[in-house]
Amino acid sequence: MHSFSPLLVVAVALIDPDGRVLLQQRPPGKPMAGLWEFPGGKIEPGETPELALIRELEEELGIRTHASCLAPATFASEALGERHLLLLLYVCRKWEGIPEARHATALKWVRPAQMYALDMPPADLPLIGLLDALI
Numbered sequence: 427m428h429s430f431s432p433l434l435v436v437a438v439a440l441i442d443p444d445g446r447v448l449l450q451q452r453p454p455g456k457p458m459a460g461l462w463e464f465p466g467g468k469i470e471p472g473e474t475p476e477l478a479l480i481r482e483l484e485e486e487l488g489i490r491t492h493a494s495c496l497a498p499a500t501f502a503s504e505a506l507g508e509r510h511l512l513l514l515l516y517v518c519r520k521w522e523g524i525p526e527a528r529h530a531t532a533l534k535w536v537r538p539a540q541m542y543a544l545d546m547p548p549a550d551l552p553l554i555g556l557l558d559a560l561i
């Protein structure tokens with residue numbers, strides 16, 4: 427039987443009071459360098475998705491949030507090389523601190539409609555319409 431071991435990734439649309447969403451640009455040297463993505467990363471063994479996201483937000487952006495501020499929004503299911511990516515997307519409107527690009531090349535706040543014009547990972551494209559409807 428074919429064994430299926432998905433790559434579990436958690437990501438978040440941080441939404442500011444103007445309805446803009448934070449994207450970060452993947453740095454050189456990483457797969458998909460230069461593409462604009464939602465902050466997040468792989469869920470480590472033993473972590474809940476929410477704790478993985480809280481950890482990634484601290485590491486990548488230097489901001490703090492709580493599980494109660496993370497609302498599950500949608501997910502993406504997409505082939506990724508030899509693996510299969512399951513990307514769990516949350517939305518969050520409340521955090522502490524000002525996001526800074528600790529890992530990314532750059533950050534930018536964009537409205538969902540503007541995302542269609544940006545280079546984003548293939549898994550992210552189906553998520554844009556949902557965010558557009560949600561915000």
Ligand SMILES: Nc1nc2c([nH]c(=O)n2[C@@H]2O[C@H](COP(=O)(O)OP(=O)(O)OP(=O)(O)O)[C@@H](O)[C@H]2O)c(=O)[nH]1
Nearest residue numbers: 435437457458463464465466467468513547548549550
């Ligand atoms: N964070 C994030 N990852 C995404 C998005 N879309 C997408 O396909 N991915 C993929 O999901 C995976 C996330 O892994 P990562 O490399 O960013 O996460 P990480 O920080 O745990 O990795 P590292 O510790 O190996 O550097 C990558 O293969 C990345 O290309 C997205 O919107 N946000």
